[in-house]
Amino acid sequence: MGAAKSKRVPRAVREQQMLDAAVRTFARRGYRAASMDEIAEGAGVSKPLVYLYLNSKEELFSRVIRRESAALVAAVTAAVEPGAAADRQLWSGLKGFFAHTAERPDGWAVLHQQARTQGEPFAVEVAAMRAEIVRFVTVLIGAAAKEAGCDGELADREVAGLAHALVGAAESLAEWANARTADGTSAFGVSGERERPTAKETAATLMNFVWAGLGRLMAGERWAPGG
Amino acid sequence: MGAAKSKRVPRAVREQQMLDAAVRTFARRGYRAASMDEIAEGAGVSKPLVYLYLNSKEELFSRVIRRESAALVAAVTAAVEPGAAADRQLWSGLKGFFAHTAERPDGWAVLHQQARTQGEPFAVEVAAMRAEIVRFVTVLIGAAAKEAGCDGELADREVAGLAHALVGAAESLAEWANARTADGTSAFGVSGERERPTAKETAATLMNFVWAGLGRLMAGERWAPGG
Amino acid sequence: MGAAKSKRVPRAVREQQMLDAAVRTFARRGYRAASMDEIAEGAGVSKPLVYLYLNSKEELFSRVIRRESAALVAAVTAAVEPGAAADRQLWSGLKGFFAHTAERPDGWAVLHQQARTQGEPFAVEVAAMRAEIVRFVTVLIGAAAKEAGCDGELADREVAGLAHALVGAAESLAEWANARTADGTSAFGVSGERERPTAKETAATLMNFVWAGLGRLMAGERWAPGG
Amino acid sequence: MGAAKSKRVPRAVREQQMLDAAVRTFARRGYRAASMDEIAEGAGVSKPLVYLYLNSKEELFSRVIRRESAALVAAVTAAVEPGAAADRQLWSGLKGFFAHTAERPDGWAVLHQQARTQGEPFAVEVAAMRAEIVRFVTVLIGAAAKEAGCDGELADREVAGLAHALVGAAESLAEWANARTADGTSAFGVSGERERPTAKETAATLMNFVWAGLGRLMAGERWAPGG
DNA sequence: CATGAATGAGAATTCATTCAT
DNA sequence: TATGAATGAATTCTCATTCAT
Secondary structure: OOOOOOOOOOHHHHHHHHHHHHHHHHHHHOOOOOOHHHHHHHHOOOHHHHHHHHOOHHHHHHHHHHHHHHHHHHHHHHHOOOOOOHHHHHHHHHHHHHHHHHHOHHHHHHHHHHHHHOOHHHHHHHHHHHHHHHHHHHHHHHHHHHHOOOOOOOOHHHHHHHHHHHHHHHHHHHHHHOOEOOOOOEOOOOOOOOOOOOHHHHHHHHHHHHHHHHHHHHOOOOOOOOO | OOOOOOOOOOHHHHHHHHHHHHHHHHHHHOOOOOOHHHHHHHHOOOHHHHHHHHOOHHHHHHHHHHHHHHHHHHHHHHHOOOOOOHHHHHHHHHHHHHHHHHHOHHHHHHHHHHHHHOOHHHHHHHHHHHHHHHHHHHHHHHHHHHHOOOOOOOOHHHHHHHHHHHHHHHHHHHHHHOOEOOOOOEOOOOOOOOOOOOHHHHHHHHHHHHHHHHHHHHOOOOOOOOO | OOOOOOOOOOHHHHHHHHHHHHHHHHHHHOOOOOOHHHHHHHHOOOHHHHHHHHOOHHHHHHHHHHHHHHHHHHHHHHHOOOOOOHHHHHHHHHHHHHHHHHHOHHHHHHHHHHHHHOOHHHHHHHHHHHHHHHHHHHHHHHHHHHHOOOOOOOOHHHHHHHHHHHHHHHHHHHHHHOOEOOOOOEOOOOOOOOOOOOHHHHHHHHHHHHHHHHHHHHOOOOOOOOO | OOOOOOOOOOHHHHHHHHHHHHHHHHHHHOOOOOOHHHHHHHHOOOHHHHHHHHOOHHHHHHHHHHHHHHHHHHHHHHHOOOOOOHHHHHHHHHHHHHHHHHHOHHHHHHHHHHHHHOOHHHHHHHHHHHHHHHHHHHHHHHHHHHHOOOOOOOOHHHHHHHHHHHHHHHHHHHHHHOOEOOOOOEOOOOOOOOOOOOHHHHHHHHHHHHHHHHHHHHOOOOOOOOO
């Protein structure tokens, strides 16, 4: 386990190795339970070197959060087709999101599960990235409404709510799709009754659900307790 | 601070005091960062007594999870009207859920944020409760489909997916509605631009969104990438 | 070495044992080089107990400084005869000072050598005690001048300077008299050419020198480079 | 910060730069708290170079002590007028001493405060220099006694004691005159009520006090408790 | 002459847990 | 029923020191 013994590596490379190991460890153990010893060993270096380059556990965690945040945003951004219709943009964005989170489950776990539950210094960093994505989705939904020619039907407030719900649902699905048991194996086994869904399938499920609801709402239909 | 000094309290009562303190502490600090010292002080007893009754930190956390899980399930169960139509049952269940999580934010935080991120022994316990709720919702959606006379349109698999998404969305909203700032105060202040939403409002928002989408899906409409 | 194994000792007693060990260790090694491990072992307890009672190395050092300061001031205060003539008071105070520093060489080393060289938080505490003693000596010299009927001859500024010099000289002599080699043995051995001087002798030496100079100055005699 | 980047500097020069940085750092932080990192950075070189030239922290500190000791002795020696009367020699020596310590406060702090409190290897080195100075002063006082024609009055032992006291007093005054606050600024500010005294003033203060006392003692006058 | 990369050893501090009463 | 006294085992972080280039 750990990287193959490779001495005298340039700093930039070593730092990435350390961040890689840190992502793994933080994802599996959580911020507090992760030990710098384990991270150093995972990176194939001694602890002092980790401190020399990353200064402290707190800063290391911050660096991890920032790197994974940036990677996620980049993946989603790269996936969308700029000029396309709103629904296509949303669709491609979702595919990109699910593909990225499936590819880097540890990174996603750190962002979604660990960073958000560690309070002030860290939760804020993830919140910022999340806000950026919500904003993007809000714009898309607004555009879709306009394209559908139903400007007045959806209040801004409602659009924002929908965006928030959509993002939340996507996060939930991503977590579920990447679920893994404690021993690190996938929760979807050959012996299990179902296979791990592909990013495309997951995106379709969500898109389907959301777009249908959206259509009705734009048509002015609401649910009421009385009904 | 803590309970007023009261000696010779019967065991059952003391245990509840301890669990109360533990919920508070685990919610605010997380499992690892919470110290048995703080919990004992919060309960107004000495540490050895906590160990005498609850045996270990791990067992204490388990007990907390089980107590809060049971309370949540009980609250939701008590809220639904047994004989009513599926949509009304869902609606009242959601109200019950949001009301309970709003009333016991620490309990919800322990279940949703802390227990799930601590791996094997604990995550499993919450997962069991969650599965129970998902099953309940699945039945409701199935019933709704039958009531709407569209048996064949929704595959079982799809129903399950919808139930999962619905539960996930509800969790997301509950977390958001109970958000608190680092200093422990509510994120929705008198001076803020918006008030903390009531359980009823939150339930309505979700119900609206979900029911609309559900209706369309049951009518056989789907979104397809082809546009 | 260390206290005999004695379990279950009341807190107040244990704290004194810890402070005793700390004085020894700080005196021999200096603040930085002293390890909490060594102090704990010296006190015959485990490290966590030291932290439980004294909180941190810094606070432990503070407590040591305050305890030793108080003991020194108490010893000097107890030694002077309140109603006596100024010179007798000075004499008895000096005897008390040298006796105390001879009896507790480690305490004196901590105050005089270690605390003063550790900067802000600690140096200030010793400085306060020292200032108290300088003030006391200043008053005595002033009284002596008045008794000798030479009010105008000695300016206040000069009196203060003399007090300062006198205290400095006493400190210097105390350090010298208690000098010990690195292996902890007295610097004045049987085989050496001289015995360690008694407190009385040291006091006499200083008193003699100071009083003589003081007399001349009060008589208005000064040294001038031209001479 | 540190010296301007200048490559390929001859060894002798580099060593002095390192010693300069070391004096600064040891004076401000103490032996233990001073880090080789800080010293290297202060000297504007890499750490390995420091080790290449000075071998170890211990040896570096030794070199510092020896350099500063030698400088101090040289300054005092250069100041005295060889053929002059004893009192003039003492006077000029004191002036030289105070001038030197004022000019190199860090060097003096290392000798007087740090080296003496670090035990065996270092304390001995300063002690040796100090002994040399005490011997010099002893000779001067003896000469003065002879000049004053009072050979028998002062026992050798007493002369030695006086020399010791005189040196101690001088050290004390030097420390006091060079006192600096924690933030590194002089304790005597423009805004303060008094200016930092000049070397000449400090020397006069001490000379005055000592010479007066000395005179009386040589005249055979003693203080006795019986008073 | 000079340095970027790397580490073994040890420091302070915390915490879950137990013992004796 | 209840607790003051006590500790083994980590954990984060620092530092003097060396190697390969």
